[in-house]
Amino acid sequence: MTALLPGFTPVAWALLAVAALIVGLSKSSMPGANTISIAIFASLMPAKESTGALLLLLIVGDLVALSMYRQHADWRALIRLAPAVLAGLLLGVVFLAFVGDTGVQRVIGIVLIALVGITIWRRAARRGGTEVSLFGRLAYGSLGGFTTMVANAGGPVMSMYFLAARMPVRTFLGTAAWFFAIINLTKVPFSIGLGLITVETVLMDLLLVPAVLLGALCGRWIAGRISQRLFERAVLGLTVLGALYLIVA
Template sequence: MTLLPELAPLAWTTLGVAAVIVGFSKTALPGANTVSIAIFAAILPAKESTGALLVLLIVGDVFAVWAYRKHASWQTILRLAPAVVAGLALGAVFLAIADDGWVRRVIGAILLLVVAFTVWRRFFSVGRSEAGAGGLAGSVGYGSLAGFTTMVANAGGPVMSMYFLAAKFPVQAFLGTAAWFFAMINVAKLPFSFGLGLIDASSLALDLLLVPGVIIGAVLGRWIAVRLKQRVFEGAVLVVTVLAALYLVIF
């Protein structure tokens, strides 16, 4: 008896594409993995999709941390930590009382507000520092939202993308800080996911087949990222985040 779910060939192909996007998002375009979230949720049962995707995200985190291990801003990560923990707790409470439809729409609405706020801040900030992210208030706001969204739907990437964008991080610092930030958060979520039954032998068997896709995406993303100009990178992050938010709100 196989542990793998019975899926049509098209479903397997689509999951493979989602795995490539996971790797690519980790090393080139944070936030793009929202597409993977949507694909997994459409093909697999909701709980199974969350657990299976978390494992693949951690595999992508490993490659991202290795690729950008020298470029993280630890001061930024430590500043965000308390708010992220509070957001994770709030997300757990929200999951206990909200249905799937409300979860998707609330996250989508939050992302749209974050994009609007980030774009506004960039017009009024000066210099290339974290002042553009709103200082302490920005750290609390973005951090709590990141914790909340990653807890309920593995969707914290777009929120933190907006924070790093508002802070005007160069590409390498952006990707390095995001890599370490989400690697630690995702590993911390593992015990809860196992305890809640979100990860089991079946989902791990599925992940084993999809890991090569994550690796391909991560290598491709790394190759592209070192060739991206800052303005192109920032524009791509904004576009991907807006599209992801609209998808969550509308569908």
């Protein structure tokens, strides 16, 4: 088994463990934080291979989040997003098959900054209620599907959608848990077909699963104590950090 594991240094393994812990944390309390995990994995592995390796850990985090928040989901919002998300996901598959991902990451980062600005402006101007327009659903859904397939970076996009819909903390986390569990499981056969998931990455991820579980437990503790206002500010802040990473990476 050890012969099949990637030859990382002890420091690299420690960084991967931190990234895995952040995955668990992001799934149970801090959506968008997993962009930090994306950065760590991408710095230690080739970009496309890192996407496949991180996907399996994200699925573990999704399952843990479902065990915590599955009853709080807004299914109406999920169903209305589904067509646009699927279209974006398929576009991402085609993109990965033919194109590298550096340029599109910068575009995604710029779009995220714009979404944060629009969200803050709408709130300051007290525009809109809890209903997101058809155009908004199409834009958020297709971009979310595309970014999650290309770079596992759909979290910040969908966080902006859930904030725009003014979801309470637990509804936000439950809806996100179901959304990404379904989407990430859908991505697995595509990722295997594209060669992004290998025996090496599966064995590596098995060693990192305990860190995901620890992060999720820490996140559950935070989620039970954080206020709605602080939660929303944290989501916006993490989205900006994630966008900046995508722009400069």
